[in-house]
Amino acid sequence: MRLLHTSDWHLGQSLHNFERNYEHQCFLDWLLDTIVAEQADALLIAGDVFDNANPSSASQRQLYRFLQQARARAPRLDLIVIAGNHDSPGRLEAPGPLLEAHGTQVIGNVPRGADGRIDVERLVLPLTGKSGAVEAWCLAIPFLRPGDVPRPEAAPAPDSGQPAAPPAADGAAASPAAADPYLAGIALLYQQAFAVAQARRQPGQAIVAMGHCHMVDGQMSNDSERRIVIGGTEMLPAGIFAPSIAYAALGHLHLAQSVGKQERIRYCGSPIPLSFAEVGYRHQILRIDIENGADAEVSSIPVPRAVELMRVPAKPAPLEQVLEELAALPADSELAPDAHPFLEVRVLLDAPQPGMRARVEAALEGKPVRLAKIETSTPSRAPSLDDAQLTLDQLGKLQPDDIFKRLYRQRFGNEAPAEQLSAFAELMLPGA
Structure with missing residues (x-):
């Protein structure tokens, strides 16, 4: 049977x-x-x-x-x-x-x-x-x-x-x-x-x-x-x-x-x-x-795949390179809208990129793809708060800006710029 x-x-x-x-x-x-x-x-x-x-x-x-x-x-x-x-x-x-x-x-x-x-x-x-x-x-x-x-x-x-x-x-x-x-x-x-x-x-x-x-x-x-x-x-x-x-x-x-x-x-x-x-x-x-x-x-x-899933670029890359690859995508397609590929954009960051999504969407204007996800990553990660194995006494002495600096290093692999520290300090002001 x-x-x-x-x-x-x-x-x-x-x-x-x-x-x-x-x-x-x-x-x-x-x-x-x-x-x-x-x-x-x-x-x-x-x-x-x-x-x-x-x-x-x-x-x-x-x-x-x-x-x-x-x-x-x-x-x-x-x-x-x-x-x-x-x-x-x-x-x-x-x-x-x-x-x-x-x-x-x-x-x-x-x-x-x-x-x-x-x-x-x-x-x-x-x-x-x-x-x-x-x-x-x-x-x-x-x-x-x-x-x-x-x-x-x-x-x-x-x-x-x-x-x-x-x-x-x-x-x-x-x-x-x-x-x-x-x-x-x-x-x-x-x-x-x-x-x-x-x-x-x-x-x-x-x-x-x-x-x-x-x-x-x-x-x-x-x-x-x-x-x-x-x-x-x-x-x-x-x-x-x-x-x-x-x-x-x-x-x-x-x-x-x-x-x-x-x-x-x-x-x-x-x-x-x-x-x-x-x-x-x-x-x-x-x-x-x-x-x-x-x-x-x-x-x-x-099983035939009715809708493709695309990753651009194939490996995470800096934003400017990503935008160039997105702009180079074909502008025409014979596919029906329901069959347009889903797209994951993969960006390698070494610092925050305000307005990144708007720039990605602008590069995709008129392209027969559907932006599903922007995946960000960083070149390297500093030790996390857990990895540092701080004692309870040391943790108790950390100030909010110390934690912010550590997390920024962990996320982007370098020191937080002065404008970021200033913006964080403003957020921490009473009544802010």
């Missing part, structure tokens, strides 16, 4: 106050065409469908229109969505009964029975092939918060033939999960769901997993990913996925990557660059072909 794996759409996201609806719609239209062209049996969406817990009506319409069109164009497609840390589990699940009637299953919250116990059975979903027969079982585990996971000491794992705390398949010890109740609870829930899938599995059927989490050694984008930090730990060992799981479809990290050098455990990454830190990412979805219920062949399908 053939699966397509995608995640981290972040519908409704804005880039420095610019809406991204056009880019997201281009991706969704492309994804619909790709589902049909690839003759996919299932689409796995591994969390962070929306950028925040209270998505706009426009971004919700984008999602539901896509789901409706996917069902219309690929009637046999199985579609599974799990919640990520950016999503509201309840909001994502709310239209669940209607979506199920159209072939989409959504797992936002960890389901519980009337007695409050986790209903693990509902986390294991069937995936059907072109014949309509079940060809795989999917462990659909949403982003887990501390209240979502079982307590290992109170809820022993089912008899699955697996150890209570499975070792990491990549050779790394699973000690973080053993030492931290939250991580141990996550490992136990995956193990319980795996046991259910094993019990249901028939000869020739595969087991796949979905999760939204941060795995050990996963590379993240600090500009656009929200860190998952609970109790000082956040990273899970690859060993939570049993060796007989054919493929693990992960979400959360925006850079496409494998985990623990195992091609069967993968982040597909975000479909569009969600910050300028992701300009160089190869955005993609993943195609997974599973044969004989076990062997998974993984290949990437590049």
Whole structure:
């Protein structure tokens, strides 16, 4: 059978106050065409469908229109969505009964029975092939918060033939999960769901997993990913996925990557660059072909970039050089306004530059670009107040102008000019 794996759409996201609806719609239209062209049996969406817990009506319409069109164009497609840390589990699940009637299953919250116990059975979903027969079982585990996971000491794992705390398949010890109740609870829930899938599995059927989490050694984008930090730990060992799981479809990290050098455990990454830190990412979805219920062949399908993100200059430079490069940008473009590139201007400062933004905007007048960000940096930084390791007595003797001088040296690498010191002194006058 053939699966397509995608995640981290972040519908409704804005880039420095610019809406991204056009880019997201281009991706969704492309994804619909790709589902049909690839003759996919299932689409796995591994969390962070929306950028925040209270998505706009426009971004919700984008999602539901896509789901409706996917069902219309690929009637046999199985579609599974799990919640990520950016999503509201309840909001994502709310239209669940209607979506199920159209072939989409959504797992936002960890389901519980009337007695409050986790209903693990509902986390294991069937995936059907072109014949309509079940060809795989999917462990659909949403982003887990501390209240979502079982307590290992109170809820022993089912008899699955697996150890209570499975070792990491990549050779790394699973000690973080053993030492931290939250991580141990996550490992136990995956193990319980795996046991259910094993019990249901028939000869020739595969087991796949979905999760939204941060795995050990996963590379993240600090500009656009929200860190998952609970109790000082956040990273899970690859060993939570049993060796007989054919493929693990992960979400959360925006850079496409494998985990623990195992091609069967993968982040597909975000479909569009969600910050300028992701300009160089190869955005993609993943195609997974599973044969004989076990062997998974993984290949990437590049996602076309509808809107370019530009950095001018390539490396930070003094303002006058930057203005020359901006003035040299082409003045004409055949692109529609929604497709004009987003621009980050990178300026190297050795002193404050009053009116810098106005000069940058003037240089861009008539250019078919959208100024999203002016990033400033300095050639070198003097030791900060923290680096100086001042004693409390020394800190108590510092005057406001001393702190200003130190911060100026830290920021620009040289001494504050007299006019700056004079302006600061004026601000500090009583009643100023």
